[in-house]
Amino acid sequence: MSDIFDIVIIGAGPAGMSAALEAAQQGASVAVLDRKATPGGQIYRDVTQSPLLDPSVLGSEYTEGAELVEAFMEADIDRHQNADVWHIGETGEVLYSQDNQTRRLVARELIISPGAMERPFPIEGWHLPGVMTAGSAQVMLKSDGMVKDGAIFAGTGPLLYLIVAQYLRLGVTVNAVVDTTPAGGVVRAMQYIGGALRKPAYLIKGLMLLNEIHRAGVPIFRHASNLSVLGESKSVGLQFEQDGRTHSVNADHIFLHQGVIPNLNMTRALGIEHHWAEQQLCWTPTLDDWGQSSIPHIAVVGDAAGIQGAEAARHAGRLAALKAMNKLGKLSEASLQQQSSDHLRAMKSFKAFRSFLDAYYAPTPEHRIPAASNTLACRCEEQTMGQLRAGFEQGAKDPNALKALTRCGMGPCQGRQCGHTVSELLAVWQNKPVSDIGYYRLRSPQRLLSVDELSQFQNIKPAKKPAEVSA
Amino acid sequence: MNFDAIIIGGGIHGSATAYYLSKAGMKTLVLEKDYVGRHASGVNAGGVRLLGRDFAEVPLSKEAMSRWQTLDDELEGDTGFRRRSLINIAIDDADMSTIKTRITKLTGLGYDHEIQIDQQELRERLPHAAHNCVGGVVSEQDGYAIPYKATSAFRRAAERFGATFHEGETLANLRQIGDAWQVRTDKASYDTGTLINCSGAWADKTAMMMGDNTPLSYSAPMLMITARMPHFAGPVVGAISRQLSFKQFENGTVLIGGGAKGFADRDNNRTTLDYKKLALAAETTKTFFPIMKTAVINRMWAGLEAYMPDNLPVIGAGVNARNAYHAFGFSAHGFQLGPVVGDVLAQLITTGKTSFDLNPFRIDRFERKVL
Numbered sequence: 001m002s003d004i005f006d007i008v009i010i011g012a013g014p015a016g017m018s019a020a021l022e023a024a025q026q027g028a029s030v031a032v033l034d035r036k037a038t039p040g041g042q043i044y045r046d047v048t049q050s051p052l053l054d055p056s057v058l059g060s061e062y063t064e065g066a067e068l069v070e071a072f073m074e075a076d077i078d079r080h081q082n083a084d085v086w087h088i089g090e091t092g093e094v095l096y097s098q099d100n101q102t103r104r105l106v107a108r109e110l111i112i113s114p115g116a117m118e119r120p121f122p123i124e125g126w127h128l129p130g131v132m133t134a135g136s137a138q139v140m141l142k143s144d145g146m147v148k149d150g151a152i153f154a155g156t157g158p159l160l161y162l163i164v165a166q167y168l169r170l171g172v173t174v175n176a177v178v179d180t181t182p183a184g185g186v187v188r189a190m191q192y193i194g195g196a197l198r199k200p201a202y203l204i205k206g207l208m209l210l211n212e213i214h215r216a217g218v219p220i221f222r223h224a225s226n227l228s229v230l231g232e233s234k235s236v237g238l239q240f241e242q243d244g245r246t247h248s249v250n251a252d253h254i255f256l257h258q259g260v261i262p263n264l265n266m267t268r269a270l271g272i273e274h275h276w277a278e279q280q281l282c283w284t285p286t287l288d289d290w291g292q293s294s295i296p297h298i299a300v301v302g303d304a305a306g307i308q309g310a311e312a313a314r315h316a317g318r319l320a321a322l323k324a325m326n327k328l329g330k331l332s333e334a335s336l337q338q339q340s341s342d343h344l345r346a347m348k349s350f351k352a353f354r355s356f357l358d359a360y361y362a363p364t365p366e367h368r369i370p371a372a373s374n375t376l377a378c379r380c381e382e383q384t385m386g387q388l389r390a391g392f393e394q395g396a397k398d399p400n401a402l403k404a405l406t407r408c409g410m411g412p413c414q415g416r417q418c419g420h421t422v423s424e425l426l427a428v429w430q431n432k433p434v435s436d437i438g439y440y441r442l443r444s445p446q447r448l449l450s451v452d453e454l455s456q457f458q459n460i461k462p463a464k465k466p467a468e469v470s471a
Numbered sequence: 472m473n474f475d476a477i478i479i480g481g482g483i484h485g486s487a488t489a490y491y492l493s494k495a496g497m498k499t500l501v502l503e504k505d506y507v508g509r510h511a512s513g514v515n516a517g518g519v520r521l522l523g524r525d526f527a528e529v530p531l532s533k534e535a536m537s538r539w540q541t542l543d544d545e546l547e548g549d550t551g552f553r554r555r556s557l558i559n560i561a562i563d564d565a566d567m568s569t570i571k572t573r574i575t576k577l578t579g580l581g582y583d584h585e586i587q588i589d590q591q592e593l594r595e596r597l598p599h600a601a602h603n604c605v606g607g608v609v610s611e612q613d614g615y616a617i618p619y620k621a622t623s624a625f626r627r628a629a630e631r632f633g634a635t636f637h638e639g640e641t642l643a644n645l646r647q648i649g650d651a652w653q654v655r656t657d658k659a660s661y662d663t664g665t666l667i668n669c670s671g672a673w674a675d676k677t678a679m680m681m682g683d684n685t686p687l688s689y690s691a692p693m694l695m696i697t698a699r700m701p702h703f704a705g706p707v708v709g710a711i712s713r714q715l716s717f718k719q720f721e722n723g724t725v726l727i728g729g730g731a732k733g734f735a736d737r738d739n740n741r742t743t744l745d746y747k748k749l750a751l752a753a754e755t756t757k758t759f760f761p762i763m764k765t766a767v768i769n770r771m772w773a774g775l776e777a778y779m780p781d782n783l784p785v786i787g788a789g790v791n792a793r794n795a796y797h798a799f800g801f802s803a804h805g806f807q808l809g810p811v812v813g814d815v816l817a818q819l820i821t822t823g824k825t826s827f828d829l830n831p832f833r834i835d836r837f838e839r840k841v842l
């Protein structure tokens with residue numbers, strides 16, 4: 001019986017940790033499963049054990065995470081790190097691998113926060129060695145203290161500028177910033193300026209980052225378009241257009257980024273209802289203000305619920321925990337409303353701010369929907385846009401039909417890299433809204449699973465005791 | 472709108488029937504409630520198997536097998552067919568004598584496509600099989616195809632002969648008026664001379680509208696596929712007395728089946744998986760092929776498939792209406808019969824006869840005492 005919990009939380013980022021803290025404070029039995037060795041999620045990755053001598057170069061938003069992680073470590077929570085969830089049953093059964101053992105626990109209420117991933121950047125040559133995402137540059141920096149000198153950072157969005165600034169603070173040279181934010185972004189964003197002004201600190205921080213990059217003398221190419229990576233077997237540079245002129249800049253390493261999107265594989269495999277969010281140009285689970293999904297015992301929080309950022313994720317986590325307590329009969333409706341109100345208000349103002357950011361940094365169609373037939377759409381199965389187009393012309397008009405015909409989305413990433421591209425391509429080709437096209441049908445396992453791990457299902461182990469966990 | 476023939480269901484049998492009918496000059500429409508190849512026809516294991524067939528099915532299956540060898544040329548398409556041979560492994564003497572008895576019976580009927588092999592030959596053909604495997608039985612012509620591609624190749628070939636496919640259109644109602652049929656869907660109404668039920672897991676509903684009752688059940692056979700691994704198995708592999716079934720594709724991925732069933736929610740077009748049974752299939756595969764220990768599973772899925780009580784399909788004319796035909800209930804081994812069943816139906820429809828004995832496949836066979 002000890003492996004049955006009131007609330008099981010998957011993912012120990014800001015949303016998951018906040019949900020766990022709230023649930024524990026409210027007196028629930030709480031277990032948290034997190035796939036990494038230490039809590040923090042992507043944003044607070046290794047915040048309590050940074051390899052950097054001075055982690056403050058990573059910015060105050062990062063270092064502030066340490067407090068949350070410490071509170072999380074001290075609370076009465078069953079914490080399971082290195083716990084890689086690969087199946088969530090409809091009944092609340094959660095299967096995960098830890099130390100090569102398949103383990104299981106059962107949740108009365110589930111709060112999942114699988115986080116975000118960087119939006120694919122399907123341009124010519126994006127698959128070449130030397131091309132990475134800006135997020136992976138940050139992971140190398142946060143976890144291993146590794147950097148690449150003389151790289152190009154290309155794309156749009158706050159994270160891109162943040163990483164460039166982090167590089168510069170460490171004295172790493174950056175060859176160029178190729179900014180794809182379209183000239184019209186400002187105009188589009190102005191209608192949401194009211195939302196932006198509700199978060200002046202963020203606005204100022206953003207402007208300061210740009211200023212910092214500018215002052216460091218890094219060439220910035222604004223409103224760049226038609227990006228393509230140069231090189232045959234590895235990247236040697238980036239070509240792009242600016243004001244009708246073609247430029248090319250040499251670099252062995254190119255970091256691409258055009259914002260983040262929800263990591264869909266877990267919510268899709270669960271069969272949670274999703275919709276196409278036009279503002280963020282991505283599939284998003286359909287949720288109420290408390291993160292409640294279309295499945296009664298499952299809530300989704302954090303960036304997997306729609307991109308809102310780390311601070312909003314903390315409020316979302318608290319809200320989902322409060323709602324779970326209410327569903328468990330441990331928190332009255334009146335108390336739920338009363339204790340939620342501050343968090344709901346905070347979420348509202350983050351949403352307004354996000355509208356501004358989404359409008360300003362909207363990724364352009366040319367970098368989301370490949371137009372050149374030799375651009376790879378599915379990297380795992382090496383399917384180009386032209387091959388997908390041929391499949392479409394043979395009658396595959398649905399993402400799953402196209403997958404069956406061309407193998408796009410069948411590889412180890414289970415469609416993470418090509419899912420959005422395929423939905424948007426099929427929408428464009430049929431002149432239909434993306435919401436009519438749909439997405440891949442996904443299933444467990446959530447990750448590659450060894451035959452050995454799977455066969456242990458015969459004799460499955462309960463969750464490790466907390467004592468064993470801390471040992 | 473008027474058609475000579477309307478087919479309910481765009482699986483492999485519906486698409487193949489459309490191909491043979493339109494080739495014979497009939498104006499044919501396929502009504503598919505989802506998209507062509509959405510269910511069992513598009514997501515099955517792709518086994519093209521003559522080995523181990525029920526004796527009643529052997530003539531059809533043999534004919535289908537010889538057609539598969541040149542089907543890509545016939546359809547001017549790519550079905551993904553590869554001739555690889557299929558071996559059913561024997562793990563003990565009892566299995567070996569089961570094989571022997573069956574081959575004796577097949578020989579008596581004039582068939583020679585199943586050949587018994589001893590332990591040494593098994594090791595030559597499948598060097599990675601566990602040492603306790605004592606032999607097996609092989610069918611040389613067998614192999615696999617890519618299900619969605621094959622179904623889609625039939626559809627495109629049918630379209631080249633003028634067949635029409637309507638996807639996302641659901642049958643609502645059927646009426647026989649004289650010798651003809653009126654077909655009403657959620658979108659339109661059609662008249663047709665001939666009606667063909669190829670509705671797979673939904674075929675009992677279509678049959679009922681045509682006046683024929685049938686004891687069909689449906690289930691969700693499950694499959695899983697590994698990430699790429701080094702080549703270790705050329706032939707498709709099964710076993711005489713164990714739920715072992717896998718094949719390694721050219722790209723190195725290994726598809727594991729074995730007949731384990733998940734849960735089928737037919738009304739919602741949905742299946743859910745039974746992971747404990749998949750785990751058992753993983754265990755069996757690992758036991759017979761220790762090299763599979765290190766394999767990693769990439770995806771798991773299931774499809775909605777129709778089963779008959781005797782695991783034989785229904786093929787042939789309806790009994791309670793005129794100009795009505797059925798082909799369904801293939802009980803998880805209909806994919807290989809794709810290239811023959813549609814042609815048999817087309818012959819029945821256009822000439823009134825076929826050279827195959829369809830008695831074992833009559834829709835009313837469960838109402839007769841002899842069974």
